[in-house]
Amino acid sequence: MKLWDKYRNMSVQAKASIWYAICNFFQKGISFIVVPIYVRLLTTAEYGEWSVFQSWRDILIIFASLNLYAGVYTKTIVDNKDDRDRYTSSMQGLGTLISLGLLTIYFATHEWCSITIGLSMPYMLLLFLYFIVYPAFSFWGTTQRVEYKYRPMVIITIIVSVLTPAVSILLIKNTGLRANALILGYLMVQCAIGVVFYVYHFWKGRCFYDRNYWKYASKFNIPLIPHYLSLIVLNQSDRIMIKHYCGDSDAGIYSFAYQIASSISVLISAINGSRVPWTYEQLKTKTYNKLKTITNALVLMMGTIVLFVALVSPEIINILGTTDYKVAVYVIPVVTIGMFYTFVYDLYASIEFYYGATKYVMFASVIGAVLNIVLNAVFIQMYGFAAAAYTTLGCYLVFMIMHYFFSGKVLREQCITIPVYDNRTVFLLTILISIVSLACMATYPYTAVRVILLTLIIGMCILKKKTIMNMILSIKK
16 A cells, blocks of 8 residues: 555656556567567577568668657657647658658569568568558657656557567468568558557648648758668667578577567666656756766666676576577677667767757767678678677767767757766766676676675665665656
8 A cells, every 4th residue: 555655646757657667578578478489489590580570670661761750759749749649640641651652662673672671572562561550659659658648558568569479479370481470470460550540640630741840850850860770770780791691590599689688678768768858858947967866877777787687698598598599698798788888878869869969960870880880791700690799789889989979069069068967977887887797708607606696786785775765766756
């Protein structure tokens, strides 16, 4: 009853953050449950095919939608509360037109596309339907987060999270499609839910074209295309290049490790779903002390989770994988640290987004992506698929440092001389977590050592429980 009373007295922002976190953990929990099923139903090569499809999907949707549901959309609905429905409808119209334009290009080059991407025309047509309707669900989800309407968001997300693997597994068991069963099951469910919100937004907003909205969104997002594409290159190109140099099997093993390590990205997304709009509000009101306190607490919390994942990676592999995937254990900590870097750099990128300094965002992203491709091309051939994890980690580090300097430049341009974040603490924690997490790999042959380290961490948490509780309370407020 005491917990229930505390929950009832929380702010709507705190409740929304809790439920978004629960929802995302449930979503990732489903993903963890199905991973061992997938790797046992499919060969490593077939699992690699599914992973490479995901990479192509994430690359192509940037060109098909201009990522209109990210960046510019959040900023505009925060600043413009009175015309959200019409704005959303017009953004959906612009995205539809762009997707149809890309579809026309596909028809002219479909033979080359099928060979390069590895999908026949029926799958590609279904993929284009996904490009058209999927942003509708993202528009709706972003609006729910900004308005802190967490109940419908949680319900719909859970339904989709359960249906997608359920349909995919049924197709694997009852057809001979193998890896294509995962692709078909995913696209069927996503398109079905996307169509519902696609119709909903047009019905509610009743606007396909608005010259001012289209012009503003295009001007804002087109310069960001290199940025969004570069992020995908950093996250997804590894698998495509591993497939090219090492084959589908190694791509599958790397993807398995990446899938496990990227579980931390779910927590990052849950936090950022509330943090970004809240950060924009603090920047607007210039309440920087709140930003410093909360940011330090979040970085410490994320760092502790990264360290925990690094210590228990062998057990995770034993539970979720098979003997074919054991070598992936030395990839997980590296990828997890990279995910941690994405959280830190997004703190600084939020400043650039808020003040519309997209040119800096684009420059940092392009440099990071090009560097990643070059390093992958050199080191994957020399050292195998595991090298991709280290090259990506190095690029995220460069990425993070560039955003730190660019955000400082943006603040100076806005005549803001007071530090927005406690930069010294943020970077000291980042360096410490990185070194300790990498060092954890040396303990993998010694289970007793890792048990002792985990015990020490838990003991420290118990000794510092008052400090931790105060940190949690500051985040809740």
